[in-house]
Amino acid sequence: MNEQDRKDLVSFRLKRARETYNEVLLHVESELWNTAVNRLYYACFYAVTALLISKEIKTISHAGTRLMFGLHFVKPGLIDKQLGKFYSDIFDLRQSGDYEDFIEFTKEDLTDLLQPAEDLINQIEKLMP
16 A cells, blocks of 8 residues: 555544544434444544554454554553553443343443543544644
C-alpha cells in the first residue's frame, strides 16, 4: 500500500468510527442495547485500526488488533491505560452479546460505555498526523 492509499484508508476508518458512534446513539434512543454495544465496539475498532494502519502495523483478526493496540500504544503510554482496558472490555462485551445466549445489556450498561468510547476515539484522533 502506498502512502496516499494508507492516508485515504486511515481517513476512511476515522470517518467510519465517527459515523458508527453516531449510529450507536440512534440504537440507544430506540433502546436496542445489544445492538448498541455491538456498534460501539465497532466504532472503537475502526478508530483503533486507523491508528494501526497509520503506523503500518498489520493485523489479521480482532484479537490481533487488540493485542497490537495494547503493545504499541497502551503499554508505551501513548493511549491512556484506562482506555486500553476499556477497549479490551468492550471487545469482550461485544463477543458476549453476539455469541452467548441470554445476554441482555441495559440502559445503564450503555450509559457507562458511551463516554469512554468517545474518549478513546478522541485520543486516537489526536495521535494522527
